[in-house]
Amino acid sequence: xxxxxxxxxxxxxxxxxxxxxxxxxxxxxxxxxxxxxxxxxxxxxxxxxxxxxxxxxxxxxxxxxxxxxxxxxxxxxxxxxxxxxxxxxxxxxxxxxxxxxxxxxxxxxxxxxxxxxxxxxxxxxxxxxxxxxxxxxxxxxxxxxxxxxxxxxxxxxxxxxxxxxxxxxxxxxxxxxxxxxxxxxxxxxxxxxxxxxxxxxxxxxxxxxxxxx
Numbered sequence: 001x002x003x004x005x006x007x008x009x010x011x012x013x014x015x016x017x018x019x020x021x022x023x024x025x026x027x028x029x030x031x032x033x034x035x036x037x038x039x040x041x042x043x044x045x046x047x048x049x050x051x052x053x054x055x056x057x058x059x060x061x062x063x064x065x066x067x068x069x070x071x072x073x074x075x076x077x078x079x080x081x082x083x084x085x086x087x088x089x090x091x092x093x094x095x096x097x098x099x100x101x102x103x104x105x106x107x108x109x110x111x112x113x114x115x116x117x118x119x120x121x122x123x124x125x126x127x128x129x130x131x132x133x134x135x136x137x138x139x140x141x142x143x144x145x146x147x148x149x150x151x152x153x154x155x156x157x158x159x160x161x162x163x164x165x166x167x168x169x170x171x172x173x174x175x176x177x178x179x180x181x182x183x184x185x186x187x188x189x190x191x192x193x194x195x196x197x198x199x200x201x202x203x204x205x206x207x208x209x210x211x212x213x
Contacts, residue, residue, distance in 0.1 A: 033077040035142075035182040037172040043070040047188050048196035049161045064156040064164060065202040066188070069126065072149050073174065075142040082177045083136050088154045088186070091169040098173075099154040103133050153202070161196070164188065 039045055050063040066088070075081050088099040106129050132150030139148055159167060172184045 033075075033144075035081060035083075035174050035176070036074050036076060037174065037184040037186075038072045038074060039068055039186065040070045040072070043068075044194075045069070045189075045192045046195050047161075047164075047192040049201050050155050050157075062160045062162060064159050064161045064167075066154040066156070067202065068152050068154075069129070070149060070151060071132065072147050073132070073136075073142070075144055075146045078144050080141045080143050082141050083174055084177045085173075085175040086132065086136065086152075087173050088156075089169070089171045089173050089183075090156055090159065090167055092156070092159045092163075092167055095158075096169070097156070097158045099156050101132060102153045102155060103131050104129065104151075104153050106131070155202075 046065075046067040046069075048065050048067075050065040073083070073086070086101045088101070090097055090099065129151045130149070132148070132152045135148045135150040139146075142148060156167075167188065170186045170188065172186055174182045174184075176182075
């Protein structure tokens with residue numbers, strides 16, 4: 001009886017330890033990680049209307065433009081990953097639409113310009129805009145724990161900015177070359193609309209300045 005009791009005292013902690021270890025293995029190797037997108041809110045995400053441009057004539061459309069000065073694509077999986085596609089999904093009036101990450105032309109100083117129409121344009125220069133697409137091409141394989149930083153613009157061409165309250169289920173969607181999709185939720189907050197409320201719009205062909213030589 002005494003020996004059985006001693007064996008039980010040894011076996012019970014051992015079984016518990018093995019069970020815990022087994023759960024850790026299951027979590028680590030069977031439950032997959034994901035690629036996620038993180039937006040840096042201290043870098044002022046901007047939501048405004050998209051500005052159409054035709055020669056000297058400037059006309060405004062009411063499509064929503066979402067400019068993200070700095071975001072991070074983080075590989076939280078256990079494998080090297082190559083990104084095939086990066087887009088934004090959104091639901092508008094009960095229909096799901098998709099917006100591609102737009103490559104924005106920049107100048108020698110990577111400077112973008114916004115304008116405030118129509119009577120008193122007040123340009124704003126955004127320095128060091130780094131298109132996320134260029135960074136994805138620069139780093140074709142992201143190792144586990146690796147991060148790609150960059151900037152991007154999405155134009156929600158199916159949604160009128162005056163009806164932004166009808167938007168829902170906004171998500172970043174990343175697809176890798178294995179065909180796996182990874183989704184991260186995104187919410188448009190009121191303070192993202194600061195530039196829109198001041199009259200600033202995104203220009204189709206952005207003005208940019210070149211560095212002095």
